[in-house]
Amino acid sequence: MHVSRVLVSASLFGLSLSASSCNGKWATLVQSTLSSSTTIQCAAANQRWSDFAAPSPGAVVTVGNENDVAKIIAAASKTNTPFLVQSGGNGWADTFNISSTGIIIDISQLKNISFNKNKTQVTFQAGVTNEDMINAAWDNNARVSVSTCNCVSLLGATLGGGLSRTQGTYGLNIDNLISVNMVDASGVKKTVTPKSDPQLWWALTGAGANFGVVTSATYKSQPVPQAQNTAWTGLVFFNESQIEEVITAIDQLTLEPAMQMDIYFTASPLDGKPGVIFLPFYLGSEEVGRQKFASILNIGSILDTTEVIPYNTWNSAGDPFCTDGGRKPSYTIGLKKMEPTAWRNVWNAYTEFFNSYAEANLTTILTECYPTAATAKSVQSDGSTSYPFRDIKCYAIAIPWYTSPSIDAAAIAWGQQVRSYWAASAGTSCTSSYVNFAHGDESLAQIYGSSLGQLKQLKKKYDPYKRLNQWFPLS
Template identity: 75%
Template sequence: MHVRQLLIGAGLFGLSLSQPACGGNWASLVEKSLSPKTSIQCDGDNQRWSDYAAPKAGAVVIVGDENDVAKIIVAASKTNTSFLIQSGGNGWANTFKLDSRGIIIDISSLKAITFNAKKTQVTFQAGVTNKDLIDAAWNNNARVSASTCNCVSVLGATLGGGLSRTQGVYGLNVDNLISLNIVDPNGIRKTVTRQNNPELWWALTGAGANFGVITSATYKSQPLPQAQNTAWTGLLLFNESKLEEVITAIDKLTLAPDMQLDIYFTANPATGQPSVLVLPFYLGSAEVGRQKFASILNVGPIADNTEVIPYNTWNTAGDPFCTPGGRKPSYTTGVKKMDPVAWRNTWNEYIAFFNENPEANLTTILTECYSTAKTAKSVKNDGSSSYPFRDIKCHAITIPWYTSPSIDCSAVKFGQNVRKHLSASAGTKSPSSYINFAHGDEPLSQIYGSSLSTLKKLKQKYDPKKRLNQWFPLS
């Protein structure tokens, strides 16, 4: 239903047109100027990846035209209406403050993707997911840096840093940005680059949700024929008795730029029983890939499902995680060192939670390990972005997964215990939490690292009224 239709309906039921049926009076200020492609849901129904601590808005505005975002934000600001931008709906933090007086601005329908003639750049809108962009690149004989979960929005992941299987070669997703089209907290549209506004660029590329609403972006792309756009990867299944050997092998393994690795504690798809799964990834042939990961293969997996697969299927193993709904109060920690004792304790926590809560049989502990060969060069900060954790090798995420709120307390305790085990042995000077994986109870210094002080000052400059305050707010 279009906003105009909503207001007519309100009039028919005897409601004031200056006070629409939902969302407050912001709609009456903007409805006549919106594109017919933009509509509003009055019930605020909003499906997200996790129902735990999910924002509960009074209305959801479904944006069909990029130009409408600025108009909506201007109206929301004039009426002091809180808002949250949503694309993939995968953010799981408990930092959302939105209630029935606020609105969700859903930009997931903004899907335009355009490559330049040489396939060296791609411009895309904010609703584009990793799968959308990967499929478009594949069809254009190109490769772009994308994160490992198909259903996550590219910009949602990127503005917090953007981990990628190819980051050892191309850098983090944030390093592949060329320009950002944003709407600032006052509703003013602008294009930001590192050259025309280095200060705001630095803030956006690592803490973007605090400084602007990005509606589209231009990104680096690598021309590459489909026949060459492949990688060796696949699941290795290990008996849990081999856990210490697997962890030791991962800890000692230096991931070259063309390597990446995931390790899962999760239910075996075949048996439903807790299992240890490893997903090696190599940008090349099976023969060389097996050599690169020989130390892990030599531990002796029960099953080996590795093979060379095309770029547009690299994320397939993670598709089960894309199922929306359910309660998933997740926790994370950044890890430089993987200690076998800590990981055995983590396994024991996982087994106990799994056995005590049969409903939570999809619960997973996922650890993503990346090459820091390229990203660590920027640890001292060359001014390119505010993302602080470029030398972290692995990011562990504990994902309890269930539907009944009665399990919340047990799930929270489980997640906190795992985080405690891993943080104590992480090999870092202080705990670190990648913002896109964080829970929301961490101190901001753990989220923004060494960038925090400068980010807070810039927040006062660019958003003094604290309009952008939903995602790990700096104010």
């Protein structure tokens, strides 16, 4: 079907969308039922973080309020119109199956955030990004657990588990969820808490995209005055000849609850050439932070930019990764071990790819490491969430980054090669791939781990017609 790029606004008189311009069968059904702030745009998919395997819908409906999400899903269900919900647009998986007969329900404009009086809870809508939440929390003398990059939607990350720099102290994002308002696969609104429907809650907290569209949520918040809302962090640059030493030290370091660390192979901001950058994070003072990470810092870096910085800048180092557009078919694996020889192979593969394609000079190997003991034991070990990988220490991701589709085949081969180096030395009995970082070529057992069997059963109950089937579908 040929679709034109026509922007049609809902008005008091209903949507004036013609069948010839934009997925008309479906639009006729929702006509005049949506709020005036909801818009429909034909064909032009919203900007996404990666253009590789991006959905190609017949229409993008940008919703103005939560009720409209329910109406749109009900109409889509009645007409068997495939739909995909999009918030931050950062999902890079190749599991999308949306073409001109399908629609994207864009929830990114749902931006309300409100704190309770004593700042122990925050209620927010589905379009709220990590950056939105950080800024609101900062203004409210509060600290809310968010993920590492500003552009990611807080709920998008949370529904897959939600890794966070502070997860050793406050748990994964899912451990901070108190209740959600969602729309189910047939367009019915529900409020779900751990008590109201324990099975659905369990499924939502790790495989959420398969079970509902969450339009808003209530989440834990910590009252922390701005002056105390700080951490010690920053970039530490190493020489490539130190890779084995750095990797060994990272592998041997047991992270305490207040600690977190990343390591990158990426174009160095110092000279644009491939570099090795370590990023320690300590929820405390510089003095204690340096002691905790001494085994790595004592290797001797080229440059150490760490300092104590306020909560509203913790994510700043990740801002370059938030750049939309380009092709980034990424590959991941969960690691309990980091083996120096494997990482030398990864470095060699990284520099070879980087040097082979001038336009791929933002290609990055990113590895995030978290304190497993805290998330596995002290925070939430009662099995009330389906996130299966609380014992994984490090999440490694190979991100090829370029614009020309002619590089796709080489990028895919490169990403798979890097992943195989890691897989051979991951220290796990089964290969694991965190759903939010996975590529889409993995088995469902790799994605959902020990939760898979139960999730499949619940999928039959809560989504029997397989409508929520765009993000690592369980059926």
